[in-house]
Amino acid sequence: MANTKSIAADSQIDIESIRKDFPMLSTKLNDKPLVYLDSAATTHKPWSVIEAVKTFESQHYATVRRGAYKLGELATTQYEGVRKKIAQFIGIEDPRQIIFTSGTTQSINLVAYSFGKRYIQAGDEVIISTMEHHANIIPWQIMCEDRGAILKVVPVNDEGEFQMDEYEKLLNKKTKIVSVTHVSNALGTINPIKDIIFKAHSVGAKVMIDGAQSTPHIGLNLKELDCEFYAFSGHKMYAPSGIGVLYGKYELLEDMPPYVTGGEMINLVTFERTTYTKPPARFEAGTPPITQVIGLGEAIDYITKIGISNIEAYEHKLLEYGTSVLSGIKGLKLIGTAKNKASILSFSLDNVHPHDIITLLDQDAICVRGGHHCAQPTMKRFCVPATTRASLAFYNTCEDLDMLVKGIQKVQEVFS
Amino acid sequence: MSYQSELYQQVILDHNKNPRNFRRLEQGTHFCDGRNPLCGDELTLYLNVNNDDIIEDICFYGSGCAISKASASMMTTNLKGKSIDQAKVMFEEFHKMVLGEFEPDQQEHHLGKLTIFMGVREFPSRTKCASLSWHTLICAIEKKQETSTE
Numbered sequence: 001m002a003n004t005k006s007i008a009a010d011s012q013i014d015i016e017s018i019r020k021d022f023p024m025l026s027t028k029l030n031d032k033p034l035v036y037l038d039s040a041a042t043t044h045k046p047w048s049v050i051e052a053v054k055t056f057e058s059q060h061y062a063t064v065r066r067g068a069y070k071l072g073e074l075a076t077t078q079y080e081g082v083r084k085k086i087a088q089f090i091g092i093e094d095p096r097q098i099i100f101t102s103g104t105t106q107s108i109n110l111v112a113y114s115f116g117k118r119y120i121q122a123g124d125e126v127i128i129s130t131m132e133h134h135a136n137i138i139p140w141q142i143m144c145e146d147r148g149a150i151l152k153v154v155p156v157n158d159e160g161e162f163q164m165d166e167y168e169k170l171l172n173k174k175t176k177i178v179s180v181t182h183v184s185n186a187l188g189t190i191n192p193i194k195d196i197i198f199k200a201h202s203v204g205a206k207v208m209i210d211g212a213q214s215t216p217h218i219g220l221n222l223k224e225l226d227c228e229f230y231a232f233s234g235h236k237m238y239a240p241s242g243i244g245v246l247y248g249k250y251e252l253l254e255d256m257p258p259y260v261t262g263g264e265m266i267n268l269v270t271f272e273r274t275t276y277t278k279p280p281a282r283f284e285a286g287t288p289p290i291t292q293v294i295g296l297g298e299a300i301d302y303i304t305k306i307g308i309s310n311i312e313a314y315e316h317k318l319l320e321y322g323t324s325v326l327s328g329i330k331g332l333k334l335i336g337t338a339k340n341k342a343s344i345l346s347f348s349l350d351n352v353h354p355h356d357i358i359t360l361l362d363q364d365a366i367c368v369r370g371g372h373h374c375a376q377p378t379m380k381r382f383c384v385p386a387t388t389r390a391s392l393a394f395y396n397t398c399e400d401l402d403m404l405v406k407g408i409q410k411v412q413e414v415f416s
Numbered sequence: 417m418s419y420q421s422e423l424y425q426q427v428i429l430d431h432n433k434n435p436r437n438f439r440r441l442e443q444g445t446h447f448c449d450g451r452n453p454l455c456g457d458e459l460t461l462y463l464n465v466n467n468d469d470i471i472e473d474i475c476f477y478g479s480g481c482a483i484s485k486a487s488a489s490m491m492t493t494n495l496k497g498k499s500i501d502q503a504k505v506m507f508e509e510f511h512k513m514v515l516g517e518f519e520p521d522q523q524e525h526h527l528g529k530l531t532i533f534m535g536v537r538e539f540p541s542r543t544k545c546a547s548l549s550w551h552t553l554i555c556a557i558e559k560k561q562e563t564s565t566e
Contacts, residue, residue, distance in 0.1 A: 351433075352482075353455075353457075353479075353480060353481035353482060354455070354481075355455045355457075355481040355483070355542070355545065356424070356481050356482045356483070359421075359423065359539055359541075359542060360419045360421070360424070363419055363421065370455070371454065371455055371456060372456045376456075379456065385455075385456035385457070385458065385479050385480075386455060386456040410419050411419065413419070414419050414424055414429070415429065415432075415433075415482070
């Protein structure tokens, strides 16, 4: 049987030193060491990010893009430096294509609103999939209602995989945009987005990808993928909360109206008329989350230092280990068994509701998520009201999963 | 080593496993769908109230966690034969008890064995599970058709 040491060595991951990098991992709850298995919800922060935030706030903090004084200029340089870093991290050249948002949710809302307002007419069609997070359903639903457009949904099979043949049937000349998740937060499925994007383009549709769950785990090359929009969040990739990213092709961004309006997104304001500045500033009204941007830059440095392909390899082996030990529990059913999966283990347990599971596991300081994971249509598809979800990051170990298994067995004793 | 908890006492586990009055009522006078969007608990509560405002029959159906199911089961057991006014008093006491605003061991109360749910106070994220059936009761009495804990 695999163990942390062997899979870490295979993936060139120095797990001991990584765990020391994350102070939260050595904290205790109820006098028990924390077993954190909820990284798909949010991740902990390494010291380097915490220190970068502290240093910026205590020594370099100033507003960006406004002040002509030195401190503001230096802060702006640092802030814009992160935009370049992100561009590089996702494999594109032009940092003007990076818009800072508050998170994936806001990024998707921005596109649904602005793209919809500019390009969607009555009778047009928008495609999403059954496995979407509510954040990639509701903005499109509202936009379709407003514009008189039609929302179409690609089904998933029993393993939780995107049904490509059904997708092909839905695509037609009326399809204006396809918005699907790269990795399902509730099932772990990694979608074949390259193929999805290619097929959408063949009917002239644009593509938005929800990358909230993929960016921390999978190396990206957006230039090669060629999607029009890609969204992700900082707090799911070891950065502070409150910062997210929207990547968009520049010619589209340039053509789209602003979403949130206010300061710093204008050329000229009179009471009769306002002209807007170019992207990305057009979409960044108000004072941005400056410190959080600095934190995100540092988190990207940290991920890059560990190596995203090493992270991917280690997490995959951890997923294999977790799948194997959980599958050994009688009465446990994994929900989401796609061939291509990220490190998310969603499951149901006979006769025990997820909320009872998490309350009891919590007594052993084991943090897992129970609920519908903001994906009610996905739960409905699998005929469960909710699931329990353990989600892994590269700071997790086989021992964390062993603790989970022991905990689940104890839950079963209570409910036997 | 096993899990021990003030919350998951034997009575609660028993009502979860064998919920009482767990059925639908076709010809009831009142009903309401209750939902806890946070957990996905869903239950429908049915009542048959006579002309003297006495609850002649009360039952529920749906899916939920052990706490919500046991709470609904014990609530229906306790409310059968009571008047609507008595039910409203019990709702107030129960609701305040789980929030820690009513102390049944220090104050006069009408909750009987339902005080077992006092343990839920230690688990703030679960108080809504315990009170879902009670909120649904009030909604049914007020002749609304749907309620939510959020």
